[in-house]
Amino acid sequence: MKRHEKAIIIGGGISGKLAARVLSEFFKEVVMIERDQESVRPVPRKGARQGEHLHALLHAGAHGLEELFPGITEKFYESGALKINSTKDLAWFHHGVWKLRFDGGYTTALQTRPHLEWHIEQYIKAIPNVLIYYNHNVKNYFYNIEENRITGVEVITANNSTKTFIADVVVDASGASSFTTNWLKQVGVDIPQHKVEIGLSYVTQLFQLPENRSRDWMIKLIYPNPPHEKIGGSLSKVEGDQYISTIMSYEYEINEKQVLENEHGFIELSKRLPKLDIYDEIKDGTPISKTSVFRVPHIIWKRFDKVRNLPAGLLLIGDTVCRIDPVFGQGMSIAVLEAMALQKLFLKKSNNLQKTITIFHKKIAKIISVIWNMVVTEDFRYSGTSGKKPIGLKFQQWYAKQIFLLSSEDEKVYNTFIKVMNLVKPMTILMKPGILIKVLAMSFRIE
Incomplete structure (x- = not known):
């Protein structure tokens, strides 16, 4: 398989690491630029302040991570992560009721975010064509205005010197505080967005x-x-x-x-x-x-998939595109699903590089769309929440509430909800006739 020359990844967080893993298959060299110093053990990073708080890897994310890094799940357990039965070992009080506890055959790894991220990094370090530059901070893009193309980045090193990196593609995985949005505005690129x-x-x-x-x-x-x-x-x-x-x-x-x-x-x-x-x-x-x-x-979804004049050679991933409400524990799993989508696109040899980037932004919009709607439906239960409301909000909130209540007494309904919550199955399975009948019966019982 013919490989492209070089890819640059801005940001060495989870999204950046996942992108590095995928692109290492399709580029001769992958350069990851990380502003934090190298970790010698699993500790919270300065650049990931949310890393000190509880994180969860949902089933879809866990399965995808194991596919990208074979054996990593066992590494988690060998170094202290706890393997639990997802439905039996979880006690969950939700919307005023305790959810059922039963053996559904699902497993989850309990661990801190630094523990999970550190193990991913060890896998990345073992990939020969991935180079990681710690204590480096991207200052600017190199931009060919005539071609509307990004060709590289200008970087400030730890000793305050300037370094230049040129590449076929630049991936921004630096997160919600990425400088890319402001940079694009400066060159006249408008980014539609949803903000709540x-x-x-x-x-x-x-x-x-x-x-x-x-x-x-x-x-x-x-x-x-x-x-x-x-x-x-x-x-x-x-x-x-x-x-x-x-x-x-x-x-x-x-x-x-x-x-x-x-x-x-x-x-x-x-x-x-x-x-x-x-x-x-x-x-x-x-x-x-x-x-x-x-x-x-606030949470924000930047619709790069709708930008018509996005500079060529620029790919955006992870929180750089969408910061979701972390209460629902979906952020890391979304990053994994995006990485898997990127891998599948590159495996389609018929696509050239720029076409792959364009299609990728549209693919991840489909991944995000369903989850975004699910999350903001819950966020808008509070009167202080402001932003664009989903179509049919009241019905969605009512229906979700019945599912939550049924999850305290009906194993089949809860089991179906678990699959949706863990991004394994689409939300539409919660509308199947058998569940719909139970939802209607529950609503009459409450009234």
């Missing part, structure tokens, strides 16, 4: 908990019942016999400064959850980390 203000804040702390033989779960989720409840939380066992607890709120319901100033601020905050289960666990635990705060004022 959600006022989300995250507060997280690590704990060691005393042994408790009655603890029959590995991860516990206490979600708010909107619109009146705005605070939710989670407690999950992770590697190193530690527990990570994250408390989130919509409409900035949490006073973060107050939590940080109080030595026991996080534990006190857990009392405000809809259930006291997490408080009852951590009140006797030992905090083993500082309290971390992360804000997501």
Whole structure:
């Protein structure tokens, strides 16, 4: 197979690493430019402030990751990640009810984001034609205005010198704060976008908990019942016999400064959850980390697939395209699905490079569209949420609510919902006649 010469990837986060893995098959050289320093062990990165908080890899993401990096799942477990039964070991309080717990045959790896990302990086480092430049920061694009083509990047190194990289394609995987959007505006490129203000804040702390033989779960989720409840939380066992607890709120319901100033601020905050289960666990635990705060004022989807005059040679992926509401744990899995889509396109030898890039942006728009609609349907349960509402919002919210309630008593409905939530099956399977009848029956029962 004939390979292209060189690809440049801006950003060494999860999306950047996944892109490097895929492009290493189709380019003679892949250069990844990362502004953070090299990690020697699994620790949160400065450039990924959200990395200190609870993350989840959904089933579709886990399957895709294993396909891209054969054996990585076992590496997770060998180094401390916990293998759990996704439906039996999860205790989930959602919209005022506890979901059923049963053995559905699904497994999930519980681990911190740094642990997962570090293992991916070890695989990337073992690929001979991938070069990683740490402590390097992209300053500008090289742009051929006559051809409307990006040909490379200008980079500032750790010692403040300038370096030039020229390539066939430049991939921006640097995330939501990417400079590309402003750069494109400067050269006259308008980017349509969807933006929804959600006022989300995250507060997280690590704990060691005393042994408790009655603890029959590995991860516990206490979600708010909107619109009146705005605070939710989670407690999950992770590697190193530690527990990570994250408390989130919509409409900035949490006073973060107050939590940080109080030595026991996080534990006190857990009392405000809809259930006291997490408080009852951590009140006797030992905090083993500082309290971390992360804000997501809005979610945004930049429609690069609709830009007619996007410069050739520029490919965008991950949070650079769409930052989704992290409460639903879909971000990393979306990145994996996008990488898999990119790989499939490059395997179609009939496509030239620019055609592959153009089609890729349209492909990932289809991936994002369904998930975006699913997420904002829930976000708009709060009156403080602002932005463009999906068509048929009220019906979607009503129907989803019935599914949530049925998931507390009907194993078949919950099992179907799990497949949708984990991005394994389309939402349409929740509209099959058998489930539709149960939804209608539930609504009559409630009324």
